[in-house]
Structures are given as C-alpha cells and as structure tokens.
Amino acid sequence: MLAKLLKYDFKAMFKIFLPLWGVLLVVSGINRLFTGAGLDAEQGLGLVNSLMVLLYVLLIVAVMVVTTVIIIARFYQGLLKDEGYLMFTIPVKPWQLVASKLISAVVISMLSVLVAIVSVLIIASYQGFFYDLTQVWEVLARMTPNANGLAILSVVSVFVGLICAVSQVYASMALGHLAGSHRVGFAVLAFIVLSMAWSTVGTVIGLFGYPDVTTSLTTVTVESEAAQVMSVFSDVMGTALIWGLVLDVVRCVVHLIITNYILSRRLNLE
Amino acid sequence: MNQDLIACQGLGKTFSHTKALTDVNLNIGRGKLVGLLGPNGSGKTTLIKLMCGLLQPSFGSLTINGYTPGVETKAHVSYLPDRMYFADWMKTRDLLSFFQDFYPDFDRKKAEDMCASLKIQPGDRIKSMSKGTKEKLQLSLAMSRQSYLYLLDEPIAGVDPAARDFILNTILTNYNPEATVLISTHLIGDVERVLDEVVFLHQGRVVGHEAVDDIRAREGKSVDDVFRDMFRANPQGGDYYAG
Structure with missing residues (x-):
C-alpha cells in the first residue's frame, strides 16, 4: 500500500517540479552560452546577459522556496484539510500516509538540490573540472x-x-x-x-x-x-x-x- | 455474519468541552436503507465520522461488521463526505485509478459508465468542474464500490431538485442489496419514500429508531411531519419523540 501511496505523492509533486527544474536547467544553459561566447556590453548583449543571470538567481531561490512550500502544503492540504476525508478513509494505516509524505518530501528535496548543483556545473564547469575536483x-x-x-x-x-x-x-x-x-x-x-x-x-x-x-x-x-x-x-x-x-x-x-x-x-x- | 452490521454501545464523543454524542446505543442490520435524521448540530456527521474511522470515540464502543473501524472496515465501507475531497492536480482518470488502487471492492467499469452518462471525460480536470458535477462524480465513485456499508453524509443538501432525483436514483439503483445504506439528512421529505428505517438524533442522543412503516401506521402522518413536530415543539429539546 505504501508503494501505491508513493505513486500518487510523486505524481502530484512531479507535476510541479519537473517544469520548474526544466526551466532552471534551460536558463543555466542559456547563461553558459553567454559566458562561453564571451559576449560583452559593447556588443549590445550586456543587458540580456545581466537579465539572464538575474533570472537564474531568482530561479534558484524559487526552487528552494517552492520545495519548502510544497512539502508543507502536501502534508497540510493533503492530510489535514478536505483531502484528508479521502486519505483517512482508504484502507491504509496513518503511519503509511506519513511515511509516504516524508519519503516523497525527502526525495524531492534531494532532487532539487541535485538539480541546483547540476545547474551550477552547467554554468561554471570547464574542461578538466572534475579532474581538478579530485585533486582538491x-x-x-x-x-x-x-x-x-x-x-x-x-x-x-x-x-x-x-x-x-x-x-x-x-x-x-x-x-x-x-x-x-x-x-x-x-x-x-x-x-x-x-x-x-x-x-x-x-x-x-x-x-x-x-x-x-x-x-x-x-x-x-x-x-x-x-x-x-x-x-x-x-x-x-x-x-x-x-x-x-x-x-x-x-x-x-x-x-x-x-x-x-x-x-x-x-x-x-x- | 448474523451479528448486526453496526453496533454502538454507550458510544460518546466529546470535543474539548462540547458533547457531540452521548450514550449512543444503536444496532443496525444488513440490507437496510436507513435515514439518519436530525436538525443541524444534532451529531449526524460526528456519528458517521466515527463509523468511517475519521474520529475516535471518547466513550463506549463501536463495531462495523464485528470490527473496530480501521483498515479492515475501510476496505468495505463506502463513505461520501459532506464536502469535496478532490486533490487539485487530479484528472477524472487519476481519481478512478486511485479508487481502483486502494479499494478492493471498486468496480471501475461501473464508475466509467456513470461518468459517461454524466458527460464527464476521463481527461477532465476535476478542479475545473462545476460544484454540481463534482458532487455527482463523488457520489458515482462512492456508489461504484460493492461495499457492505454506504455512509452518505448529506448527499442531497445544496443541490437542485433535478440533481436530487439523480442522486437518489443513483443510490437506489447501485447499492448492493445485501448492503446497508445510511443516509444522513435534514431534508426528510425527499428521502422518506426510499427508507426502511429512520434513526432520530437530537442534541447528540438517539431519540428514536424505528421502521418507517411503523411510524406512519402509528402516527398517521409522514415521517417528515413527525420530524417537524418533534423538533419544532420545543426549541430547548426535551419534549420530543421518545418522551
């Protein structure tokens, strides 16, 4: 039953997070292109470049905020408000409901952090980056x-x-x-x-x-x-x-x- | 399987300092359509919530088919709450799969047919449906289960008369004849014709439990009229039915 609960919790979460993570990665990719191309203000792309950096920072903050808010809302709305009328009348034990919320929350948080790290790597990595990392x-x-x-x-x-x-x-x-x-x-x-x-x-x-x-x-x-x-x-x-x-x-x-x-x-x- | 389907002994429920139910002793058998009648705040919803396991009793005991409400009873008790329980992200298809995954007695084909007759498409987002459609969808799902007990909390409150007929017909044509249906309502006139028995609740106490035919024969009037007399006579309570 826990597996079935997890299926629906992840489905609900991914509907929100997959687009958000996707946008973050795309914006990091765009930032990478700007840095890589060595474009500067004289070429008239300075403003776009700065806006992209700003957008990237805002998106990173958004991912963290949304992760926190959704974790709280999934538990509060999903169990303690009207949706609770359905969740507490299906034949599962309350601990299974809690476990499903907890596991999905922890996995989503870790994925959010992972996506943020990958996005930083997209922007900042260079040839031999991982080699240098192992050296350090x-x-x-x-x-x-x-x-x-x-x-x-x-x-x-x-x-x-x-x-x-x-x-x-x-x-x-x-x-x-x-x-x-x-x-x-x-x-x-x-x-x-x-x-x-x-x-x-x-x-x-x-x-x-x-x-x-x-x-x-x-x-x-x-x-x-x-x-x-x-x-x-x-x-x-x-x-x-x-x-x-x-x-x-x-x-x-x-x-x-x-x-x-x-x-x-x-x-x-x- | 001979014992009563629902058995309450000295059942009580207190919320902080308010007594919602007091000393309820009630036995309900199988294969009955039972009306749970009483004015607003008489404890109807509390009693139903105890039966479906959404609340735990403060006093006394309650068994459904011999079990204390829990995982075992939830698998076979179909509950229709007096509010919408839908999650925003779900489409009709998701909700049907949810019911199929969790309720062993859910008949998906039946639910799909009922949705089709209500012109609800599997890909429709529940969030964007009208209130009336949502209520009908929720009822269709509850009645698509082959349960031994259906707990319907105010299924006809707040809908227009045409929808009321649809709802009553859905209940009558879909419940399993071996099963008991408990319908709570204060709109007695509309359900009276379908009920076998009625339970009257007043200020958290059961003040009457009788077959509808017996009431009509003895009082010479409809249950609706009996109800009106009972609860209009004395706003403070006291001089009601049993007294």
Missing part, C-alpha cells in the same frame, strides 16, 4: 586523518538532518491540529517551541556529552603545528558529527511518534 579532494584527504569517514559521516548527517527538519514540520502541524481553531498559528508556535526545546537539549549534551571538545580546542591554539591541528580538527569534527547524528535520529523518532499518535488517535478534520 586528494590534497584534503592527505591532510585530514579519516577524511573518507568524515565525508561519509557528513553526507549521512545532512540526510538525517533533512528527515529531521521535515518531520519537525509534520509534528508541528499535527500539534497545531489539536487546537480547535487557529491551527496554522498553533502549528507555527509548536515549531518554535520544538526548535527551542531541541536546541536546549543540544546545548546540554554539548556541556556534558563531549567535554574533550574544549580540551581539543585549547590544544589547537597551543600547539599550532599544522599536522596536529588537522588531526585534532578531524577528531573534533568526528565527535561533533556523531553526537549531532545521534541527537537528530532521536529527534526524528520523537517527531514521527507525535505525528503518528495525533493522526491515529486525535484526528479531527474540520
């Missing part, structure tokens, strides 16, 4: 102990952080749903309260959880040998990433439990 990475990897581990950890952290952010938005909307009226206002309030609560938890863990960070930072300033600095940097980064990751996983679980409880037991569509 090799230098970094030589300097930093456990570079590969840190890189993988960073990617996982970003991924979990994304799930965490989306699930916090869902939990906030679910909490707002408990209010009889002004549900959007209460959802915003719930989001702020959740953010403050988690940042407090993070600070407390920071104080008691990994005291070696402070020691390490002292070491960094005292012994400024480059190799040692990088080794300490790697340790500190690793510890911080792992703690951050653990906290984010806990946050996701809490958000999803709240959301699932409210949608299963406390649902009250207007």
